[in-house]
Amino acid sequence: MSLRFVGRKVVGSILSLIAVIIFNFFLFRIVKSDPVGSLLRGRNVPPDVKARLRHQFGLDKSKIDQFWLYMRQTARGNLGVSIQSGRPVTEDIGNSLWPTIWLVGLSTVLSTIIGLLMGIKSAWQRNSWFDRLSTGVSMFTYATPDFFLGILLLAFFAFTLKLLPTGGIESPTGSTGGISHLIDQAKHLALPCLTLTIGYMGEYAIVMRSSLLEVMGEDFLKVARARGLRDALVRRRHAVPNAMLPTVTLVTLNLGFVLSGAIAVETVFSWPGLGQLTETAVHNQDFPLLQGLFLIFTAAVILANLVSDLLYGYLDPRVRVG
Amino acid sequence: MTVAPPTARKTSGRAIVRARRRKAVAKVWATYRRSPQGMVGLVVLVVIVVLALAAPLLSSSKGLDVTYTSKNPQFAHPSLKFLFGTDDLGRSVWTLFIWGARISLFVGLAATIIAVGLGAGVGVIAGYAGGRTEAVLMRITEFFLVIPFIPFAVVLASVLHRSLTNIILVIGITSWPGTARLIRAQVLSVKERLYVDRSRALGAGHWHLVSRHILPNVMPLIFANLTLTVPIAILSESTLSFLGLGDPLRISWGVILQNAFQSDAVSLHAWWYYLAPGLGIIFVALAFTMCGRALEEVLDPRLKDI
DSSP states (O other): OHHHHHHHHHHHHHHHHHHHHHHHHHHHHOOSOOOOHHHHTTTOOOOOHHHHHHHHTTTTTOOOHHHHHHHHHHHTTTTOOOOOTTTHHHHHHHHHHHHHHHHHHHHHHHHHHHHHHHHHHHHHHHHHTHHHHHHHHHHHHHHHHHHHHHHHHHIIIIIIIIIIIISSSOOTTTOOSSSHHHHHHHHHHHHHHHHHHHHHHHHHHHHHHHHHHHEEEEEEEHHHTTTTTOOOHHIIIHHHHHHHHHHHHHHHHHHHHHHHTTTHHHHTTTOOTHHHHHHHHHHHHHHHHHHHEEEEEEEHHHHHHHHHHHHHHHHOOHHHHH | OOOOHHHHHHHHHHHHHHHHHHHHHHHHHHHHHTOOHHHHHHHHHHHHHHHTTTHHHHOOOGGGGGHHHHTSTTTTTOOOOSSBBBBSSSSSSSHHHHHHHHHHHHHHHHHHHHHHHHHHEEEEEEEOHHHHHHHHHHHHHHHHHOOHHHHHHHHHHHHOEEEEEEEHHHHHSSSSSSHHHHHHHHHHHHHHHHHHHHHHHTHHHHHHHIHHHHIHHHHHHHHHHHHHHHHHHHHHHHHHHHTOOOOOTOOOOOHHHHHHTTTTTTTOOOOOHHHHHHHHHHHHHHHHHHHHHHHHHHOEEEGGGG
């Protein structure tokens, strides 16, 4: 991969990020002219307190001054202070980041593996009962809101069978450290992870299936067969590697979106991640926190785009020039 | 040598075009009818749309108002009196369900029309105009493509006032970039066709070229895209409403799910409360997806093999 290709992609991503940061400012300051007023929501607060709050958030300055202040602070990694918790926004986000990364990471790995296997088997045995079932399941999960799937799993496994905990990341009275603590955490992770895995595997299965079907029409598979290779070998060595590319790209690309897609699911399972943080920020009209979260979610998509582009360039030499 | 009067020739020309269009639609329908998934999807849609339109006949909207339902039992199991049981406020879930269908379908369709209208507009202009206009429009499209949908919608919905109109606007303006890219690609290929060149050589203006040659050729794609965007819009509405960003006074399926979750229907084993709206969303989204896929197959026979 040429340095120029990498350089162009990296610069493009940085420009996108800057555009998003600017967009983020206007989204909140222009649309909402008086954040303090909406924060207090008509509560009876003396005017001097209001004025002090406005000064504290820099809202008594002109829009242009506010903009430069915002840009300087963001560049230094200062995303402001959360209205609700009073802590820096970066600290609140940092605390919630890992639970989400754990959850999203594990469910991405699982849904990718299951989706790929489903798609490969579906395409290889097209129109078989497995293909029909797999396509049906994929379409069904695509049409299901993931938080509703979460509610169903919660009702069945946690409240009816009482097999798994109903929410949170660990039991409040759990012992610290040791095997039992680990098992406790795994039990809490199980349901939200299952929800997201089922939610995304169908999409990956459909993409893998169609890209493998496309490859299956290619001449090099006929050549491989003509050489007398066994069916399984043709599939494993020749068909699947060539069909992987679109799916791998989709999975990496999706990674950025999955991070924010988990918002509603985290709410269902009281999972203390970025999603729940977003939900409380919305509930409390905590605009600095919401602004920071929006930036993080968008940055994740831009980063995922970059990784996906570079991966594509690495895996498919034709792209590097274009 | 007699020359037909220009007006007569014009009308007959239009009549020919109209007859050809009618024939094309009849042909599409004939192929569509043979797709089992398309027909199943269509039947499900018709049933739900009829149910939604007939809501006032099936159950009085007074059933949505808690002041009229205070005498009803709370969390009552499904029975003959309450087909789908009752909610935490004694309202019949059946009443909520059919009235919710109206809101969910309305939001889904209205948001889709905005999204596809915007996307098709940007796509056609970018594809047809080319040059700098195209570059600028596609940059904007790419920018909106990296904005993650749910956080953006959450932010917009929380800075704006919570109303049905705003929910529709939020979903509409966050879902157009995909359509814009798709339509632009199609316009680029249609633009290069010979009959467009011929028409241009004969002195046709931009408006004539776009409305008579480009649009009729991308219309089927726009229509298929429309059908596939509705389920996404309905799912988005349910997610936003579930997060508490919907219009609290307009009960959609998403709002029912939020109410059910907030009132602990899950831990109280009141499965009827959340099952009805949830399954409603699934069936409508599935039906639209099936119709859209069947339409795509009809319009692009190559997809049949995939």
